[in-house]
Amino acid sequence: MNKHDLLDAVxxxxxKFVKExxxxxxxxxxxxxxxxxxxxAAGLLLLIVAGVIIRNGMVPVVPESEIEEMDSVMTMGAVxxxxxxxxxxxxxxxxxxxxxSALISFIEKSGFEDENFMISPTSFRAALALAVAGADNQxxxxxLKAMGFSSMDEVITWYEGVSASSADLQNSIWKxxxxxxxxxxxxxxxxxKNFGATAKNVSANQITDKVNSWINKSTNxxxxxxxxxxxxxxxxxxxxxxxxxxxxxxxxxxxxxxGEFKTISGDVVKKEFMSQTTRFRYYEDENGKFxxxxxxxxxxxxxxxGDVEDVAGKMANASYEQVAIKIPKFETETTFSDxxxxxxxxxxxxxxxFNEDADFSLMSKEMSLYISDIIQKTKIKVDxxxxxxxxxxxxxxxxxxxxxxxxxKEFIADExxxxxxxxxxxxxxxxxxGQLVE
Amino acid sequence: MDDSQIVExxxxxxxxxxxxxxxxxxxxxxxxxxxxxxxxxxxEECENDAYLQTWNLIPPNEPRTYLFxxxxxxxxxxxxxxxxxxxxxxxxxxxxxxTDEMQECIPGNSDVSQEIDAKELSQLINTFLESCxxxxxxxxxxxxxxxxxxxxxxxxxxLPQSKVKTTLFRMRxxxxxxxxxxxxxx
Numbered sequence: 087m088n089k090h091d092l093l094d095a096v097x098x099x100x101x102k103f104v105k106e107x108x109x110x111x112x113x114x115x116x117x118x119x120x121x122x123x124x125x126x127a128a129g130l131l132l133l134i135v136a137g138v139i140i141r142n143g144m145v146p147v148v149p150e151s152e153i154e155e156m157d158s159v160m161t162m163g164a165v166x167x168x169x170x171x172x173x174x175x176x177x178x179x180x181x182x183x184x185x186x187s188a189l190i191s192f193i194e195k196s197g198f199e200d201e202n203f204m205i206s207p208t209s210f211r212a213a214l215a216l217a218v219a220g221a222d223n224q225x226x227x228x229x230l231k232a233m234g235f236s237s238m239d240e241v242i243t244w245y246e247g248v249s250a251s252s253a254d255l256q257n258s259i260w261k262x263x264x265x266x267x268x269x270x271x272x273x274x275x276x277x278x279k280n281f282g283a284t285a286k287n288v289s290a291n292q293i294t295d296k297v298n299s300w301i302n303k304s305t306n307x308x309x310x311x312x313x314x315x316x317x318x319x320x321x322x323x324x325x326x327x328x329x330x331x332x333x334x335x336x337x338x339x340x341x342x343x344x345g346e347f348k349t350i351s352g353d354v355v356k357k358e359f360m361s362q363t364t365r366f367r368y369y370e371d372e373n374g375k376f377x378x379x380x381x382x383x384x385x386x387x388x389x390x391x392g393d394v395e396d397v398a399g400k401m402a403n404a405s406y407e408q409v410a411i412k413i414p415k416f417e418t419e420t421t422f423s424d425x426x427x428x429x430x431x432x433x434x435x436x437x438x439x440f441n442e443d444a445d446f447s448l449m450s451k452e453m454s455l456y457i458s459d460i461i462q463k464t465k466i467k468v469d470x471x472x473x474x475x476x477x478x479x480x481x482x483x484x485x486x487x488x489x490x491x492x493x494x495k496e497f498i499a500d501e502x503x504x505x506x507x508x509x510x511x512x513x514x515x516x517x518x519x520g521q522l523v524e
Numbered sequence: 525m526d527d528s529q530i531v532e533x534x535x536x537x538x539x540x541x542x543x544x545x546x547x548x549x550x551x552x553x554x555x556x557x558x559x560x561x562x563x564x565x566x567x568e569e570c571e572n573d574a575y576l577q578t579w580n581l582i583p584p585n586e587p588r589t590y591l592f593x594x595x596x597x598x599x600x601x602x603x604x605x606x607x608x609x610x611x612x613x614x615x616x617x618x619x620x621x622x623t624d625e626m627q628e629c630i631p632g633n634s635d636v637s638q639e640i641d642a643k644e645l646s647q648l649i650n651t652f653l654e655s656c657x658x659x660x661x662x663x664x665x666x667x668x669x670x671x672x673x674x675x676x677x678x679x680x681x682x683l684p685q686s687k688v689k690t691t692l693f694r695m696r697x698x699x700x701x702x703x704x705x706x707x708x709x710x
Binding site for chain 2: 087088089090091092093094095096097098099100101102103104105106107108110111371372395396399400402403
């Protein structure tokens, strides 16, 4: 038998199969009707997911054979059937994932490719939401588009969804009193109502300490300081995202032992590896594999080895398997403060918000504000008990003209791996995304 | 006109049988040919040849309930035959894609040929398809019987590409196991 015989033999299959495949699929009216809901849910989920992208640089060295599929619980058919209805939701989710993937790829290109990093698209979008709420005309349209939204209503629906998850989102607005202009009352009310953001007036000598201390508190001490000097800014819009969640199946301390981790550059370093063998949702194809580890509060942590594309979409195809997992304990911290986030917005067509032509008139009629800087700091800790992760994003706004100078800049992981932390939904929200490469 | 009436025309040697078949199924048949041949003119030739063969095959066959599958199978074989004999580069690439995918389903070392009974092989594929879910089966049949592209399948069933690709990949693996179990170890 050769491949030609096989193709010929397919031609002679039972005519009922041919007929069946010829039929137009039954439109899933239920799903179509709920499309709006799915879109909203996807938006929310995405924010959470986008919230933090973690990029570490470690790869544990463990023999591949230790990851075994010992028992397959679900048949492929059952999985497919189970996920059929979710297909539309996934499609929507994938569309929304576009913002996340674009951001991840931009950050990688900005010099982080071979470094450990974690970014939070969710926190980034939430901080931008505070800015776009005060923008008008072209500035607003460009920003919305860059954020992956088509209207302010969509932003709010997205935010409502994200804030309903077990991740804690907080927003605040800090106005430097060195600037005489005032914020519009309407804007203050709007951001308070929709994003729970309170606006405060602070003096130039106090603004740095006040903002840092608010962030420190909102992130449970994970991010004690976002910047050592914020006094130059006339207005600071801040978002924080904090998540503390435990493994549903905890790693036993006594099973943690030292192992070797092969970094992206090929060096071998010692790491503490946590282990457990439990039934988890597991997926593999020719490009790689991933395991889905459930966590408290409807969160999933997904660890990815290799280059599995469209993990969110493939979650549907993951089946329950007995998996021997070894994951290194790790802690990683990242700061994006070299204009990467502004350049990302510009690459996506939002230009006006970052120069003196910006129209933030809904925010304040008295000040001509534009965005002069966006900083994000993130931190994650992964250990036997669970995951603690936080992100803080500050959008700095200034009056008048400031030049922006772009700067250049067994599951056993025995090679660089990626991981995702997602909500456990039909349409999962990617809360965190990370990678260990060195 | 329903299939059984059209078949009746063939049986009574009424030449309008061909016109009726063409009217009812022409565009679908042409599409099967065109999916592999990517050329309208040649596809139309295949379609016409298929009508001629159908004319010669009914009787003795009486595909009253499966006329489309019957003529479709002919057009499919004719299109593949064209490709194999013509071997034009662009077209051949498409054919290679399909056969390369089929290669993944062949158990053992495929360099060694094994004489097999074609009918028995089709029977094994039938039992394999019976064991799959409706969605899996339809995706497989659209790809390897109708020669639809992955993009076309996605559109037809409103599925993301990744899902269709994964389903096909998993089904090829499953078919390979099924053929191995059926004794086709080369």
